[in-house]
Amino acid sequence: MLGIIRQKVGAGCxxxxxxxxxPVASVCRSYSSSAKEMTVRDALNSALDEEMSADPxxxxxxxxxxxxxxxxxxxxxxxxxxxxxxVLDTPITEAGFTGIGVGAAYYGLKPVVEFMTFNFSMQAxxxxxxxxxxxxxxxxxxxxxxxxxxxxxxxxxxxxAQHSQCYAAWFAAIPGLKVLTPYSSEDARGLLKAAxxxxxxxxxxxxxxxxxxxxxxxxxxxxxxxCLPIGKAKIExxxxxxxxxxxxxxxxxxxxxxxxxxxxGISAEVINLRSIRPLDRATxxxxxxxxxxxxxxxxxxxxxxxxxxxxxxVVEESFGxxxxxxxxxxxxxxxxPYAANLERLALPQVEDIVRAAKRACYRSxxxxxxx
Amino acid sequence: MSLSATHPLQLNNTAIAARSNDKLPxxxxxxxxxxxxxxxxxxxxxxxSAKPNHPNAHRRSAVVSVSEAVKEKxxxxxxxxxxxxxxxxxxxxxxxxxxxxxxxxxxxxxxxxMFGFVHLYNGQEAVSTGFIKxxxxxxxxxxxYRDHVHSLSKGVPAREVMSELFGKATGCCRGQGGSxxxxxxxHNVLGGFAFIGEGxxxxxxxxxxxxxxxEVLKQAxxxxxxxxFFGDGTANxxxxxxxxxxxxxxKLPIVFVVENNLWAIxxxxxxxxxxPEIWKKGPAFxxxxxxxxxxxxxxxxxxxxKEAIGRARRGEGPTLVECETYRFRGHSLADPDExxxxxxxxxxxxxxxxxxxxxxxxxxxxASEQELKTxxxxxxxxxxxxxxxxxxxxxxxxxxxxxxxxxxPKGFGIGPDGRYRCEDPKFTQGTAKV
Numbered sequence: 001m002l003g004i005i006r007q008k009v010g011a012g013c014x015x016x017x018x019x020x021x022x023p024v025a026s027v028c029r030s031y032s033s034s035a036k037e038m039t040v041r042d043a044l045n046s047a048l049d050e051e052m053s054a055d056p057x058x059x060x061x062x063x064x065x066x067x068x069x070x071x072x073x074x075x076x077x078x079x080x081x082x083x084x085x086x087v088l089d090t091p092i093t094e095a096g097f098t099g100i101g102v103g104a105a106y107y108g109l110k111p112v113v114e115f116m117t118f119n120f121s122m123q124a125x126x127x128x129x130x131x132x133x134x135x136x137x138x139x140x141x142x143x144x145x146x147x148x149x150x151x152x153x154x155x156x157x158x159x160x161a162q163h164s165q166c167y168a169a170w171f172a173a174i175p176g177l178k179v180l181t182p183y184s185s186e187d188a189r190g191l192l193k194a195a196x197x198x199x200x201x202x203x204x205x206x207x208x209x210x211x212x213x214x215x216x217x218x219x220x221x222x223x224x225x226x227c228l229p230i231g232k233a234k235i236e237x238x239x240x241x242x243x244x245x246x247x248x249x250x251x252x253x254x255x256x257x258x259x260x261x262x263x264x265g266i267s268a269e270v271i272n273l274r275s276i277r278p279l280d281r282a283t284x285x286x287x288x289x290x291x292x293x294x295x296x297x298x299x300x301x302x303x304x305x306x307x308x309x310x311x312x313x314v315v316e317e318s319f320g321x322x323x324x325x326x327x328x329x330x331x332x333x334x335x336x337p338y339a340a341n342l343e344r345l346a347l348p349q350v351e352d353i354v355r356a357a358k359r360a361c362y363r364s365x366x367x368x369x370x371x
Numbered sequence: 372m373s374l375s376a377t378h379p380l381q382l383n384n385t386a387i388a389a390r391s392n393d394k395l396p397x398x399x400x401x402x403x404x405x406x407x408x409x410x411x412x413x414x415x416x417x418x419x420s421a422k423p424n425h426p427n428a429h430r431r432s433a434v435v436s437v438s439e440a441v442k443e444k445x446x447x448x449x450x451x452x453x454x455x456x457x458x459x460x461x462x463x464x465x466x467x468x469x470x471x472x473x474x475x476x477x478x479x480x481x482x483x484x485m486f487g488f489v490h491l492y493n494g495q496e497a498v499s500t501g502f503i504k505x506x507x508x509x510x511x512x513x514x515x516y517r518d519h520v521h522s523l524s525k526g527v528p529a530r531e532v533m534s535e536l537f538g539k540a541t542g543c544c545r546g547q548g549g550s551x552x553x554x555x556x557x558h559n560v561l562g563g564f565a566f567i568g569e570g571x572x573x574x575x576x577x578x579x580x581x582x583x584x585x586e587v588l589k590q591a592x593x594x595x596x597x598x599x600f601f602g603d604g605t606a607n608x609x610x611x612x613x614x615x616x617x618x619x620x621x622k623l624p625i626v627f628v629v630e631n632n633l634w635a636i637x638x639x640x641x642x643x644x645x646x647p648e649i650w651k652k653g654p655a656f657x658x659x660x661x662x663x664x665x666x667x668x669x670x671x672x673x674x675x676x677k678e679a680i681g682r683a684r685r686g687e688g689p690t691l692v693e694c695e696t697y698r699f700r701g702h703s704l705a706d707p708d709e710x711x712x713x714x715x716x717x718x719x720x721x722x723x724x725x726x727x728x729x730x731x732x733x734x735x736x737x738a739s740e741q742e743l744k745t746x747x748x749x750x751x752x753x754x755x756x757x758x759x760x761x762x763x764x765x766x767x768x769x770x771x772x773x774x775x776x777x778x779x780p781k782g783f784g785i786g787p788d789g790r791y792r793c794e795d796p797k798f799t800q801g802t803a804k805v
Contacts, residue, residue: 068636091638092604092605092608093609095609119565120567158549159487159565160565162564163565337767337771339546342546346772
């Protein structure tokens, strides 16, 4: 069954749900002051800083990236350091400035276009898909487009239907685009640097609710030469009984679920996809051939989603290895409701992953009573 | 609309200001615009506010002046009051409602009763009240993410708006829309659009439907007007220009109301716009462009609104109105608001539109202080009731999650047995009770 697992008991909302969004009020901590931990925000900021410093062709444009220091403070300090010619505050005209970025990239500049949130990229979708993604092919490789589109993607908290959705599957459907979804600070640094250095258009999907989270980082990650390969997933936790794939914020949920499952004797392998396109089919299939079971997790809508693509890949390449139907966990098939209790019901929760994993492992769980 | 051939050396806005000022008490007269127009800390281009040696002087020949009707009104108004006592009290009540409602929202947000982004309207009340109080129930209002007060002015009960903000089932959208997405079919509030420029084509479409109903479907009484509200930041967006063109081309009954509060979050209007006089874009598309240089004066807004809505209702086409205003709070309650100059804030705070109206009312003996205090008290009670109502209202039931959307079969909801209807084995055979 590829059903969406959505059994929630009660309508109580955790304190996390009531967490206020005050992106602009948060304080940016310099990574140099803490050698072992770094927030995703600092990771992105330092990656941008280092790439701008290394290559004068790299510039940043978008709404409020300059004087305001970024709506979510990702570009903090960059205006002071690189000046208004390389950190450009644009009017609220996504179609225009995205197209301008693409045109500049045709001539070899390396624009980083920030969308205040990826919801606003909808106003510029023509340039991302038609002007950026297709040019290398249409021009028979005479023109490549080294541009990065980045910004927060996915569900935020309490901001309603137009500001809360995941675009990973949308952009991943387009040949010519690369789509990256960092989870940790290591991902954020390594993948953003890779995206900026990459000769092709990259859609870089961050998550607002992860910006303030700290992750341990090694000295290697902090090195300015650090870079991660595009198209390679990371096994965040090894296991032998079941594979859980996830990306962005859901990696954290999958890891929490794996922790709970471990206590119940189920060893889960958690794959952080990192790259949605190209998709690391090899890593996923290798894992599934080992564990023989799969749960996919994403925040986006279920139909034609990332989980659907992963499921197809496993059915095509590893069908004979499966000991249980693939379980797909996705956001509910509705626009995001505003009411906090409904919002929680509309998004995958850790318990959903645990329940699906147990089901896949034939540990029967009674269907939760419907409220 | 006539071309301002008679004022070849005068910018239109100053001409209007002069005309409307001479019938107002001297206390409301405003001197020359100070250069507070969206000042910034740094990277600031030379001030572009209107000045005698305007670099764009050659454009003046194309400038459309305020319409004949306003001129006539002005002529007759020199002996009359701008508003009746009843109108004055209505405007006052609506503005106080808007202001107090937003103050209450801030309180409730900090108490954790509402969540996400909450954009407050404080300071801009003259625009919402000045325009919307002239509309009929059938007229349409299309708003932005700063939409609470537009909804209230249009008649959506405070209880329903507050309850929506609390995410409760009794909200005007049952908790599904939230702060940025207020809708009310009954009051013809078509949202609540969270993206810049998004509401303008929808509003233009609403205006298109009025004209279509009248002229194609022969509903002769359909003279409904649409008001599209948006900010200065939006006036740089392509959808704005596309719709100015089509609205003028098809003579649609719409008023484009720019609430120019000088700032798009932390982006000064002057840093974002090559020619900051937005009203000038009207004539470029063949429609009148009017700047209400009213310093947040509801009476001046109302005067221009009356003319523009009248034009639309008579089938004479669209109007672009730029209202200079100011928001007293940050962009949203999450905005630290660090870029606006405190002197600029103080400058506009001193021109509080509610204080100005109060003053006008007193100076013309339209009502006593006691009467206004009674209104204040009434609004306080109304809002306390709204909060109590919202607080006590039930959360949306779980079943509501999958309603109102064509989607997954789970959209068929939950049956009386408490299970999803689609889980009924008969569902796939088409025999389930749905």
